Amino acid sequence: MESHKYEPTNRAVKWFEDQLPILGLIHGTLGAGYKAPRNLNYWWNFGSLAGFMLVVQIITGIVLVMHYTPHVDMAFRSVEHIMRDVNYGWLIRYVHSNGASMFFVVVYIHILRGMYFGSYKSPREVLWFLGLVIYLLMMATGFMGYVLPWGQMSFWGATVITNLFGAFNFYDGMGDGILHLLWGGYSIDNPTLQRFFSLHYLLPFVIVGVVILHIWALHLPGSNNPLGIDAKGPGDKIPFHPYYTAKDAFGLSFFIVIFAIFVFYLPNIMGHPDNYMEANRLVTPSHIVPEWYYLPFYTILKAVPDKLFGVITMFSSILIFFLLPWLDGSKVRSAKFRPTTAFFFWLFLLNAIFLGYLGTKLPSAIIIHAGGGIDALTLGRISSVFYFSYFIVIVPLVSRMETTKPVPISIAQSVLDSRKGE
Amino acid sequence: MLKTLKNISLTALMVSAIVVGGTAAAQASEASAYVLKKHDWPHAGPFGQFDKAALQRGLQVYKEVCSACHSLNMVAFRELGDLGYSKAEVKSFASDYEFPDGVDENGEDKFRKGLAQDYFPSPFASEADARDANNGALPPDFSLLGKSREHLSLFTPWNSVYSEDYIVGILTTFHEEAPHGVTLADGMHFNETFPGNQIAMAPPLSDEMVEFADGTVATKEQMAQDVATFIYWAAEPKMEARKRMGFKVIIFMTLLTIMLYFVNKSVWKKVKKGNDLV
Numbered sequence: 042m043e044s045h046k047y048e049p050t051n052r053a054v055k056w057f058e059d060q061l062p063i064l065g066l067i068h069g070t071l072g073a074g075y076k077a078p079r080n081l082n083y084w085w086n087f088g089s090l091a092g093f094m095l096v097v098q099i100i101t102g103i104v105l106v107m108h109y110t111p112h113v114d115m116a117f118r119s120v121e122h123i124m125r126d127v128n129y130g131w132l133i134r135y136v137h138s139n140g141a142s143m144f145f146v147v148v149y150i151h152i153l154r155g156m157y158f159g160s161y162k163s164p165r166e167v168l169w170f171l172g173l174v175i176y177l178l179m180m181a182t183g184f185m186g187y188v189l190p191w192g193q194m195s196f197w198g199a200t201v202i203t204n205l206f207g208a209f210n211f212y213d214g215m216g217d218g219i220l221h222l223l224w225g226g227y228s229i230d231n232p233t234l235q236r237f238f239s240l241h242y243l244l245p246f247v248i249v250g251v252v253i254l255h256i257w258a259l260h261l262p263g264s265n266n267p268l269g270i271d272a273k274g275p276g277d278k279i280p281f282h283p284y285y286t287a288k289d290a291f292g293l294s295f296f297i298v299i300f301a302i303f304v305f306y307l308p309n310i311m312g313h314p315d316n317y318m319e320a321n322r323l324v325t326p327s328h329i330v331p332e333w334y335y336l337p338f339y340t341i342l343k344a345v346p347d348k349l350f351g352v353i354t355m356f357s358s359i360l361i362f363f364l365l366p367w368l369d370g371s372k373v374r375s376a377k378f379r380p381t382t383a384f385f386f387w388l389f390l391l392n393a394i395f396l397g398y399l400g401t402k403l404p405s406a407i408i409i410h411a412g413g414g415i416d417a418l419t420l421g422r423i424s425s426v427f428y429f430s431y432f433i434v435i436v437p438l439v440s441r442m443e444t445t446k447p448v449p450i451s452i453a454q455s456v457l458d459s460r461k462g463e
Numbered sequence: 464m465l466k467t468l469k470n471i472s473l474t475a476l477m478v479s480a481i482v483v484g485g486t487a488a489a490q491a492s493e494a495s496a497y498v499l500k501k502h503d504w505p506h507a508g509p510f511g512q513f514d515k516a517a518l519q520r521g522l523q524v525y526k527e528v529c530s531a532c533h534s535l536n537m538v539a540f541r542e543l544g545d546l547g548y549s550k551a552e553v554k555s556f557a558s559d560y561e562f563p564d565g566v567d568e569n570g571e572d573k574f575r576k577g578l579a580q581d582y583f584p585s586p587f588a589s590e591a592d593a594r595d596a597n598n599g600a601l602p603p604d605f606s607l608l609g610k611s612r613e614h615l616s617l618f619t620p621w622n623s624v625y626s627e628d629y630i631v632g633i634l635t636t637f638h639e640e641a642p643h644g645v646t647l648a649d650g651m652h653f654n655e656t657f658p659g660n661q662i663a664m665a666p667p668l669s670d671e672m673v674e675f676a677d678g679t680v681a682t683k684e685q686m687a688q689d690v691a692t693f694i695y696w697a698a699e700p701k702m703e704a705r706k707r708m709g710f711k712v713i714i715f716m717t718l719l720t721i722m723l724y725f726v727n728k729s730v731w732k733k734v735k736k737g738n739d740l741v
Contacts, residue, residue: 079734121537121606124701131701132708276740287730291723298716305709306509310615314626317611317698327658381465388472442465456737 047074070256076278077285078266080452084158085264085285086292087151092252093293094144099245101137109189111238113231116191117319135308141183142311143300145334148176156365157386159374160265166366168258173362175251180335180359182244185237187332192316197329199229199237205342208349228322268448268455269375276453328403336400337393337428343404343418344425354425361432368432371440378446381439389431396424497655499624499632502688506695507625509710512703513696515547520675521693522546524686527673529605532597532664534585537606538697541579545700553579560584598650600663609698626698627691632656634687637666 047065049055058064068074108127110119123130152172155161161169184202188195203223210216225232263272272278303310311333315326331339341358345351376383402408404418449455505514522543525535540557544550560577562584567573577584587593594601613626636655641647651661668683675681696702733739 118537125537125542131705135705279734283730284734287723287727291720291727294716294720294723298713298720301709301712301716305705305712307615307617308705309610309613310617314611314613314615317607381469384469385472388476391476439465439468453737453740457740460737460741 047072070260071286072282073280075260075281076272077264077281078272078277078452079279079284080266080268080456081264081285081288082267083288083292084150084154084267086289086296087147087154089289090147090293090296091144091151093296094140094147095245095248095252097140098137098144099249101133101140102242102245104133105137106242111189111235113191113234113320116189116234120190132304135304139300139303139308139311141186142333143303144179145183147296148179149334152176152362153390155265157376157383158265158267159269159369159371159376161366162269162369162371162374163366164262165258165265168255168262169366170363171251171255171258173359175248175255177359178244178248178251182241182248183332183334185241185244187316188234188237189241190316191234191320193318193320193324193326194313194316194329196229196320196322197326198331199233201329202331203229203233205352205355208352210349265374266452267375267377268452269373269377270448270450270452272452274451274453277451330401333397336398337396339400340396340417340421341425341428343400344421358425358428361429364432365436368436369440370437371443371445373445373448378448379440379443380446381443382436385431385435385439389428392424392427392431396421396428399424499628499656501625501628502631504625504627504692504695506692506702509706511706513545514692516677516679517689517692518546518696519548520677520679520686521689521691521696523673523675524668524690525605525693528667528686529690530583530586532586532593532602533605534587534602535583535605535697536585537582537604538700539580539582540577542700545696550579557581598663602664605694605697607698609695611698627688627695629656630691630694631684631687633662634668634690635683 047058047062047068049058049064054064065074105123108119108123108130110116120134123134125131127133155169155172184198188199203220206223207216207220209219221227223233224230225236263278266272313330330336338355338358342351342355345354371379371382373379376386399408399417399421402417404416404421406417407414408417408420409415449458505511505517525533540553540560543553543556548556557577557579560581560583561574562577562581564573564575587596590601608630609626611626612624612629614622614624616622633654633656638653638655641653645653645660647653647661651663652665653660654662668686670683671681673681673686679685
């Protein structure tokens with residue numbers, strides 16, 4: 042991959058750069074030194090948006106910690122102290138709590154974009170793995186962050202999720218051993234809150250580390266593109282700066298407008314009202330639900346009658362993404378030239394949203410009133426089977442059998458072809 | 464074979480869309496036994512601000528009626544300035560309350576008058592005392608009631624339940640006698656709004672129970688709406704500042720977005736449509 046070298050003209054800058062070539066590194070990563078395919082569409086904005094959200098979460102989180110008290114007797118009150126007494130505390134907290142949701146929205150779109158355009162395929166498998174590791178770390182961080190306000194859903198959500206790990210009871214006492222380690226005692230109590238707080242502060246910095254690896258792994262093969270073909274010739278690529286810095290800046294600004302609508306006008310719509318009641322181990326909420334971004338997996342968990350098998354199935358539903366590069370045997374990356382693949386991709390997405398919807402329902406809730414009534418549990422099982430058959434049956438078969446549409450010989454050629462078409 | 468697979472799933476998709484759609488329509492037409500009445504709250508919506516007169520009346524209802532059983536732990540007297548009171552009025556309001564102030568030289572408990580920085584005192588010394596006085600039930604603290612009783616829905620906003628409507632519902636839908644076939648537990652009261660319909664609280668409001676300082680007629684409905692407004696304010700006291708700032712942020716970011724759109728367009732002019740390739 043050719044890139045023009047960073048050569049400072051200012052003598053002082055040159056002196057510094059000779060001893061620590063960090064400016065050249067930035068130039069080659071986010072500046073004119075990085076050559077990106079010229080045809081990236083707006084779906085490629087979401088990587089930088091995810092990076093932005095990570096920074097927002099870290100900055101607001103650090104400020105919140107200045108006023109938060111991680112103790113079961115004071116945590117709930119200290120969050121309300123932030124909301125009522127700290128200058129702009131309500132703003133910082135609403136940005137952080139809605140920011141978590143926005144971070145997941147952005148990352149889900151980023152992952153789906155990778156699925157649609159085949160960004161996980163060779164030579165970007167390790168890049169895909171690192172992205173999935175970031176996602177798993179985000180899930181852990183988000184869960185522990187939700188526990189910190191010590192509301193009813195914090196406490197009972199923590200109860201449900203930590204108990205899942207008790208299913209790994211392969212020898213007598215192993216499940217309890219895991220639980221006691223997670224809880225720091227024999228029940229969810231102050232030690233649990235404090236270790237979750239500690240880890241919630243640590244993991245975002247681990248995410249930063251993996252993000253750096255993710256960007257590193259991105260820059261060896263370079264970005265994929267909507268056509269899914271390799272960018273080879275000089276006409277296929279343009280410098281990241283100014284083209285994609287300008288495009289990303291526009292996308293970011295638009296995204297902030299959407300983000301602001303939630304923070305300022307719908308700040309509690311992503312949360313659960315029960316979390317405005319302090320944790321009470323004597324009162325179980327009538328229906329315990331996790332944050333929206335876990336809901337599809339929650340439905341898959343509930344669909345399996347056996348606890349251990351349910352937990353394994355739930356984790357498999359995420360880990361199976363690691364196999365995607367090999368389940369997909371197509372020589373063509375982008376679903377643009379794979380109409381059947383594209384169709385099943387959208388079906389998979391619809392099904393995943395439906396799984397999320399079912400996650401908010403009690404298993405016995407009647408969803409379809411026709412024919413004596415079909416409950417959420419039955420539909421959840423059907424949807425879960427489809428979810429897994431997408432990976433195990435549909436993708437391997439379709440990718441190997443489908444007749445793909447002709448792929449352009451180069452990015453530059455496709456641009457010139459579309460010129461002729463007009 | 465792929466085409467067959469695709470056709471089958473497409474048909475399945477259409478059938479399920481029709482079934483789900485039909486179900487939703489059937490549910491909508493189904494007459495529900497009880498629907499919570501919705502009110503137009505002046506503080507709702509992106510530009511809604513609190514009705515200060517209603518807040519002051521609500522405070523009066525809280526002080527004279529609700530505070531006999533319900534605490535308001537997280538609200539300090541100093542915050543009542545938000546309701547339109549002057550500093551002197553806040554101080555005099557606070558001084559109506561008494562707070563323990565250690566012991567004197569004889570070991571007797573001392574008391575002092577409330578100050579603006581004090582918080583609303585709890586009516587009961589402990590949860591056990593509160594339950595003892597209320598037939599085993601715990602009257603909930605009011606500080607966050609305005610947010611912990613609302614169920615918001617992003618995708619079906621018409622299904623959202625707002626805590627103000629819920630609170631008015633609780634206060635105004637008591638039945639003097641339980642409907643035929645319903646047996647109330649000892650000391651419980653029938654309420655249409657409360658989940659399960661059995662509530663430990665006796666009907667707290669009756670017409671003309673308080674005499675409003677501003678001369679408003681104190682009907683049960685009026686008092687319920689005023690106190691619901693007050694409870695919502697107590698849960699979200701920074702709402703007005705939040706909406707004001709949000710307006711500025713969104714105007715600013717929208718203008719910036721428009722500018723960046725044109726910046727982006729002009730930057731890309733050189734390479735858009737392959738102008739550099741020919």
